[in-house]
Amino acid sequence: MANPRNEPRDPSGGDDFDIPFDLPSETSAPRPRAGGIAARAAALANPGGPAAAGGVYLDGLNPEQRAAVEATEGPVLVLAGAGTGKTRVLTTRIAHILSLGRAWPSQILAVTFTNKAAREMKERIGAMVGEQVEGMPWLGTFHSIGVRMLRKHAELVGLRSGFTILDTDDQIRLLKQLLQAEGIDEKRWPARLLANTIDGWKNRGLSPSQVPAGEGASFANGRGQKLYTDYQARLKALNAVDFGDLLLESIRLLRENADVLADYHRRFRYILVDEYQDTNVAQYLWLRLLAQGSHNVCCVGDDDQSIYGWRGAEVDNILRFESDFPGATVVRLERNYRSTGHILGAAAHLIAHNEGRLGKTLFSEGETGEKVTVTGAWDSQEEARAIGEEIEQIQRQGSTLSQMAILVRASFQMREFEERFVTLGLNYRVVGGPRFYERAEIRDALAYLRVIASPTDDLAFERIVNVPKRGLGDAALRQIHDHARAAGVPLVEAARQLVGSEALKPKVRLTLRDLVGSFDRWRGQMTSMPQHELAEIVLDESGYTEMWQKDRSAEATGRLDNLKELVRAMEPFENLIGFLEHISLVMDTEGAAGQDAVNIMTLHSAKGLEFETVFLPGWEEGVFPNQRALDEQGRAGLEEERRLAYVGITRARRRAKVFFASNRRIHGLWQSSVPSRFLDELSESDVEVTESRGGSGWGGGQSGRYGYGPSRFDEAQTFGSSYSTPGWQRAQNAARADERGSGPSGGGYSGGGRAGGAGSGFSDSRPSRYAATAAARGRVIEGELVARSSGSASSFKRGDRVFHQKFGYGDVTGVEGNKLTVQFDKAGEKKLVDSFVAAV
């Protein structure tokens, strides 16, 4: 299309980059109006004009932010600490580039990790530059931009444009089939593990042939690499890609087709990357390829907030930026606008314990505020109880529940809070959890729609042949499979052919005929009615809705609601194909914010959010830092855990409240625990130890820091009894009842009295009576004792007389590794880990 202007020219104006399956918002997006540049220039010159927002956008920035925005040319790394206005810089920078007329909206590539981040960025840019943002087709997640490229050039990487994107579930089912075909024992080598392994390779940008020999051999006695090769072949045959391929294949596309790459180089004048510390190798390679064009690449990130190493993120990417992009401008944003002085101080002191970091010191000009509190609880139930109380108290002081959040390390910790809040009648909302489109009922429904839209989608067909149960089980499916392979046709077609033959049992044949007939019928209706109406008909006629209506389990109604929600979500799309195209990448929960409620979520999902008050429970060795992270990743794992702690604290605007419990039930066993080393890494001057509930002066069970020095929290553990309270849990089992009967009950929540509680054990660090047992279980990594193994043999034997803090005295009646069976005098028989009983 001819463009009257010389430079810059907007390539999106009718060029062949448009693809058929866009979101409605994109296809209907108005192209930049004629005179865009003039209008923008006018806006700059005349801040009072219609596009005035652009004229003043630089005003509110601090000098560093402004520098980051104005350094438009060449590589720029913005090290943006927590709460320093990272998103603001990113969005303002885009607005700035547009306002200066340096590029058309369609010439800016802006990548984020999540759809949520992309959406937010779009909104904020929109607020600054108005409709122009609609012309930014290249603002999106790595994956969605990858898809866009691949759809356009599918044939260059051996795909057809309508390829399907497999989610994790499909992926696993496919791999299971491969494992079976190879005769590999799925118990020893689970498909899940293979999926993770392959994902790991893909994250590192490795195609099957590039997998290092040693690693390829690590799975299933050397067959890992072959399986990966087979898997890729199978994907191609199905005209499908998985998430990793979206990047890997894009990279291949760009590498192997110089003309395509040149095209994108010409197109992308400015590249911006959010959360750069989270990029993996594949994403890095992809970016580097594209950045070779203009060199105007701006990465924003915070090495201290890199918490996704375990899924392939390479902190190294951000640490290496300056050598990767020579001549890079580095801007540090250290002025924090979020948290009070004490919170920042505590967080800074903590994170300073990490070695591999670029180093930033956050400062705030705001008030010092309240100190970070550290509170010890006897066990996890009391911890939940104490937090519940604090929440109610803060609420009484006028805060809303939504301004508070409980951030846990692992989701098993959430349960206790949920139970507690249910009894308190306190509204809470669990953020995160299974994504909407990951729910079984949604995927089933989608599978039906996929088969309708694309009769060659074997995986989708397999998923729902027998859902709801209609008597088409393994045997029938195998027959269809065999026939499909023999005839070289997709499953649906094979089914159709079998129905016409005599090969099937009469009953099966009839059922299958109905099913195939239904699909044909629905497919016929696809063009004659809106997709959401079709979906309703399909769910109804297939018996799927009925299946859940008959289900009397607790979740059934929720599932039906989800299905309704799905139907509703389909409405805005142009057609079924358009809907399916984007569902796999762009559908997220976006849970109704709804009523005022306390937020409960993992530390990971809290990244990027902020709250007035943040509760951080479970700061105990093993839980946080997480034992497995330590065992598997050693020092690197510890540092990532520490960054997680840093992320947690810096979520707080006004109050950060840390908790630890001396006892916690993990996998059904009561374990006593040691306060987290991170507690000691918080600067003392920013922390206040609020010994919550009394303290009988027993001190902690296990003190002794396992080699990393005594802690000031070792004995700051207390007894507040949770055992004597009225039964607040639902069905209590016998064991729980026993505990209540025998626990060292302090007589209610408030019990115990405060005397001698706080800090009484601070200075006098008595040697623990359990130290010997504990030390035997120590584990050294890189000369530093950072981990404890739990699998070692016990030093106890049958017949030993032992003492337990909660259950009292008893006799060992059985030993299995480090797990003991103990017959307690009062509490009855218990199974527990040896480290929390002591020999007497």
Next chain:
DNA sequence: TTCTCTCGAGTTTTT
């Protein structure tokens, strides 16, 4: 084919 039971494992999560 489907239901029930036993066994085993058991961070973090996006796309």
Next chain:
DNA sequence: CTCGAGAGAA
């Protein structure tokens, strides 16, 4: 303890 997945029984 608690959930999910696979193996045996109806």
